[in-house]
Amino acid sequence: xxxxxxxxxxxxxxxxxxxxxxxxxxxxxxxxxxxxxxxxxxxxxxxxxxxxxxxxxxxxxxxxxxxxxxxxxxxxxxxxxxxxxxxxxxxxxxxxxxxxxxxxxxxxxxxxxxxxxxxxxxxxxxxxxxxxxxxxxxxxxxxxxxxxxxxxxxxxxxxxxxxxxxxxxxxxxxxxxxxxxxxxxxxxxxxxxxxxxxxxxxxxxxxxxxxxxxxxxxxxxxxxxxxxxxxxxxxxxxxxxxxxxxxxxxxxxxxxxxxxxxxxxxxxxxxxxxxxxxxxxxxxxxxxxxxxxxxxxxxxxxxxxxxxxxxxxxxxxxxxxxxxxxxxxxxxxxxxxxxxxxxxxxxxxxxxxxxxxxxxxxxxxxxxxxxxxxxxxxxxxxxxxxxxxxxxxxxxxxxxxxxxxxxxxxxxxxxxxxxxxxxxxxxxxxxxxxxxxxxxxxxxxxxxxxxxxxxxxxxxxxxxxxxxxxxxxxxxxxxxxxxxxxxxxxxxxxxxxxxxxxxxxxxxxxxxxxxxxxxxxxxxxxxxxxxxxxxxxxxxxxxxxxxxxxxxxxxxxxxxxxxxxxxxxxxxxxxxxxxxxxxxxxxxxxxxxxxxxxxxxxxxxxxxxxxxxxxxxxxxxxxxxxxxxxxxxxxxxxxxxxxxxxxxxxxxxxxxxxxxxxxxxxxxxxxxxxxxxxxxxxxxxxxxxxxxxxxxxxxxxxxxxxxxxxxxxxxxxxxxxxxxxxxxxxxxxxxxxxxxxxxxxxxxxxxxxxxxxxx
Amino acid sequence: xxxxxxxxxxxxxxxxxxxxxxxxxxxxxxxxxxxxxxxxxxxxxxxxxxxxxxxxxxxxxxxxxxxxxxxxxxxxxxxxxxxxxxxxxxxxxxxxxxxxxxxxxxxxxxxxxxxxxxxxxxxxxxxxxxxxxxxxxxxxxxxxxxxxxxxxxxxxxxx
Numbered sequence: 001x002x003x004x005x006x007x008x009x010x011x012x013x014x015x016x017x018x019x020x021x022x023x024x025x026x027x028x029x030x031x032x033x034x035x036x037x038x039x040x041x042x043x044x045x046x047x048x049x050x051x052x053x054x055x056x057x058x059x060x061x062x063x064x065x066x067x068x069x070x071x072x073x074x075x076x077x078x079x080x081x082x083x084x085x086x087x088x089x090x091x092x093x094x095x096x097x098x099x100x101x102x103x104x105x106x107x108x109x110x111x112x113x114x115x116x117x118x119x120x121x122x123x124x125x126x127x128x129x130x131x132x133x134x135x136x137x138x139x140x141x142x143x144x145x146x147x148x149x150x151x152x153x154x155x156x157x158x159x160x161x162x163x164x165x166x167x168x169x170x171x172x173x174x175x176x177x178x179x180x181x182x183x184x185x186x187x188x189x190x191x192x193x194x195x196x197x198x199x200x201x202x203x204x205x206x207x208x209x210x211x212x213x214x215x216x217x218x219x220x221x222x223x224x225x226x227x228x229x230x231x232x233x234x235x236x237x238x239x240x241x242x243x244x245x246x247x248x249x250x251x252x253x254x255x256x257x258x259x260x261x262x263x264x265x266x267x268x269x270x271x272x273x274x275x276x277x278x279x280x281x282x283x284x285x286x287x288x289x290x291x292x293x294x295x296x297x298x299x300x301x302x303x304x305x306x307x308x309x310x311x312x313x314x315x316x317x318x319x320x321x322x323x324x325x326x327x328x329x330x331x332x333x334x335x336x337x338x339x340x341x342x343x344x345x346x347x348x349x350x351x352x353x354x355x356x357x358x359x360x361x362x363x364x365x366x367x368x369x370x371x372x373x374x375x376x377x378x379x380x381x382x383x384x385x386x387x388x389x390x391x392x393x394x395x396x397x398x399x400x401x402x403x404x405x406x407x408x409x410x411x412x413x414x415x416x417x418x419x420x421x422x423x424x425x426x427x428x429x430x431x432x433x434x435x436x437x438x439x440x441x442x443x444x445x446x447x448x449x450x451x452x453x454x455x456x457x458x459x460x461x462x463x464x465x466x467x468x469x470x471x472x473x474x475x476x477x478x479x480x481x482x483x484x485x486x487x488x489x490x491x492x493x494x495x496x497x498x499x500x501x502x503x504x505x506x507x508x509x510x511x512x513x514x515x516x517x518x519x520x521x522x523x524x525x526x527x528x529x530x531x532x533x534x535x536x537x538x539x540x541x542x543x544x545x546x547x548x549x550x551x552x553x554x555x556x557x558x559x560x561x562x563x564x565x566x567x568x569x570x571x572x573x574x575x576x577x578x579x580x581x582x583x584x585x586x587x588x589x590x591x592x593x594x595x596x597x598x599x600x601x602x603x604x605x606x607x608x609x610x611x612x613x614x615x616x617x618x619x620x621x622x623x624x625x626x627x628x629x630x631x632x633x634x635x636x637x638x639x640x641x642x643x644x645x646x647x648x649x650x651x652x653x654x655x656x657x658x659x660x661x662x663x664x665x666x667x668x669x670x671x672x673x674x675x676x677x678x679x680x681x682x683x684x685x686x687x688x689x690x691x692x693x694x695x696x697x698x699x700x701x702x703x704x705x706x707x708x709x710x711x712x713x714x715x716x717x718x719x720x721x722x723x724x725x726x727x728x729x730x731x732x733x734x735x736x737x738x739x740x741x742x743x744x745x746x747x748x749x750x751x752x753x754x755x756x757x758x759x
Numbered sequence: 760x761x762x763x764x765x766x767x768x769x770x771x772x773x774x775x776x777x778x779x780x781x782x783x784x785x786x787x788x789x790x791x792x793x794x795x796x797x798x799x800x801x802x803x804x805x806x807x808x809x810x811x812x813x814x815x816x817x818x819x820x821x822x823x824x825x826x827x828x829x830x831x832x833x834x835x836x837x838x839x840x841x842x843x844x845x846x847x848x849x850x851x852x853x854x855x856x857x858x859x860x861x862x863x864x865x866x867x868x869x870x871x872x873x874x875x876x877x878x879x880x881x882x883x884x885x886x887x888x889x890x891x892x893x894x895x896x897x898x899x900x901x902x903x904x905x906x907x908x909x910x911x912x913x914x915x916x917x918x
């Protein structure tokens with residue numbers, strides 16, 4: 001059978017299991033009977049216009065992988081033994097129901113933490129289950145400071161009351177041909193490598209579409225990338241200094257009167273106080289803090305400010321700055337000062353099509369959906385809500401660094417169980433994996449929903465439920481627009497189930513009201529889709545997606561028409577109704593109302609003695625085009641393209657240490673050591689090394705003490721785990737890790753003290 | 760099920776980049792008389808043009824590996840075997856600034872997705888269809904030479 005031997009082509013949208021990513025791309029599945037013979041991008045879909053990433057193209061290898069977990073598993077031996085027995089769904093769900101209900105009766109619903117990874121199709125089903133159970137504790141546990149998009153979303157909302165994204169015409173069905181759209185003159189790519197990852201509902205290659213239509217690039221990045229090679233300005237900053245870069249730019253814009261006076265006059269408040277604060281960030285001071293030559297900063301800032309429209313596309317390292325919410329606040333001021341807010345080719349307010357929110361993303365939405373009593377109740381016990389104003393007042397996540405402490409100490413209350421879905425904490429995001437391992441071992445009961453065994457399931461899982469891949473499941477995606485469907489094209493392999501079905505079934509068991517309200521998940525989808533005028537089935541029949549023609553998700557200048565405020569009045573969803581350069585929320589919550597710069601916890605300025613011992617800054621997390629975080633190392637077509645856990649280092653630095661290209665070497669600091677294969681890269685800054693994250697080796701042994709080599713390769717073992725921001729969100733120190741490289745002597749093997757932890 | 764005719768019609772209204780990529784390519788006519796202006800061009804066109812070619816704008820290749828894996832999927836090649844491989848180049852560029860480029864290299868086993876095109880699955884090879892940067896074009900060499908003139912850093916692979 002060849003891949004051109006198919007009997008039909010089915011159209012769907014991709015999101016989650018498979019490519020793993022944040023989704024949105026239209027897909028054509030070439031099918032024969034119940035089998036997918038080939039899968040490619042849908043040329044008719046406005047999101048991706050036919051383009052397809054490597055992980056989607058390798059989907060058949062993922063779907064049919066011999067190691068996929070296809071049946072519910074229950075641990076048979078000790079934790080870490082790697083021994084599991086197959087059980088039925090009824091047995092699995094009954095056991096979970098019994099245990100979780102007992103925890104709830106004995107210790108309150110807060111004694112179970114519900115954990116997700118990144119923005120797969122998980123926020124909605126997980127929130128649904130968590131609140132049905134009644135727990136306030138929802139988290140990307142392990143990810144220090146919840147440092148992925150949450151700080152940017154919440155921090156920027158203090159300024160302009162909304163999340164904005166770079167306008168690459170994604171809100172229009174006709175995309176670049178829509179006459180309302182204008183191409184950004186400059187795009188600032190801030191701390192991201194967009195063509196390699198597609199973060200946060202933004203297809204990375206849209207940037208290329210804009211470049212072909214005339215956009216020039218300004219790139220803020222400590223690394224050199226494909227994008228910096230094509231940028232007019234490369235602001236090569238010191239890792240963790242983005243806040244100083246932003247404040248330096250604000251200062252230049254204000255001092256040189258480059259701001260949009262009409263917009264600032266009419267729609268903003270607090271500019272004088274901001275001017276005073278920004279004046280502390282003189283070009284000289286900023287050069288000292290950021291390593292960016294002041295001339296380069298001046299020219300780049302002028303280019304951005306003088307050329308309207310221009311857009312800023314930002315990435316996750318911003319969230320990993322200390323005081324990340326303040327950095328986000330500062331960067332959002334740039335598009336407000338320059339009049340680039342919600343204009344064609346600027347930064348546009350990102351709203352779900354038809355105003356659909358698949359799950360309550362903030363406190364206001366919980367209030368609407370679940371009522372005041374419920375909101376009060378979950379805020380009472382939510383971990384970190386008492387200590388940190390952003391945790392108490394903005395999104396609904398807990399403070400994960402406090403949570404892991406609490407799992408270890410039981411203070412102020414005992415955590416007994418974990419529900420972990422779409423997260424491989426120990427092979428992936430957890431800072432200081434030893435600490436997280438101990439905390440998870442301290443739990444009475446750990447439930448996982450996943451597709452493959454990984455270091456975390458091997459180390460701590462008590463029960464594993466098999467999740468379905470995206471062609472095996474129904475769901476809807478409204479992030480941000482269009483409203484689109486992912487539909488089941490064939491029966492799941494084995495007994496795998498849609499995350500939605502799993503969570504829905506348990507939610508019904510935990511909360512009888514849900515069972516009364518919805519008989520199937522499709523009922524729930526139909527209810528959510530109601531503002532669009534389509535049901536789930538009607539949307540399938542329509543081709544799979546629908547854009548809003550005129551309404552809340554359609555740009556531009558919605559602050560004039562009242563679409564940005566809950567009360568429908570013109571202006572912004574802030575306490576003053578204006579863009580706030582001086583945040584009234586911050587003032588009320590006891591945080592600095594103005595943006596400020598905070599030095600990384602370990603750096604040449606804050607811990608100079610430590611830096612003498614560990615002189616290189618390890619920047620973790622550079623993306624690979626073939627992997628999504630900790631996934632896909634077991635997919636042959638993908639692994640072949642990027643086979644080894646690397647450390648990229650400037651040859652001058654490596655030479656001095658007698659470390660050769662292609663050799664394995666040690667990376668170490670006071671928290672431990674890992675081994676990596678050296679890649680010489682002449683473009684690396686001599687003070688930094690770049691270390692891709694999420695590395696473990698599915699081909700190695702999974703049981704203790706091996707855990708697929710996670711303790712050997714996972715760079716997050718060397719990362720500090722602590723609260724890094726006074727707001728409670730942000731500050732995971734993943735980009736600013738002092739380390740040294742050491743040559744691996746012949747015969748030397750990995751024998752770190754961490755290996756062998758089973759208790 | 761989506762009828763093929765609908766795909767074609769729908770594609771025409773979405774995005775101008777798309778129109779260009781979905782254009783159908785006529786089979787090159789071997790030995791046909793081609794009007795030329797100079798002797799040099801005459802030689803080139805008569806000897807090279809009646810061939811298929813792949814045209815890459817190296818300015819835009821981002822190294823995403825989609826071409827390579829699209830090829831492997833299309834032909835069901837095992838890992839290690841592909842009609843196209845992506846190479847990374849890191850070198851001192853203009854003013855000695857670090858330059859990072861990527862390049863799809865077409866191997867001897869590239870068959871221009873003969874079966875895919877013959878069976879009517881598509882008019883272009885899998886690598887061209889799935890390229891994320893939309894920087895690979897396929898067609899007869901003569902036409903592509905003209906397209907190359909509009910590109911920043913064209914590389915023409917005659918097949």
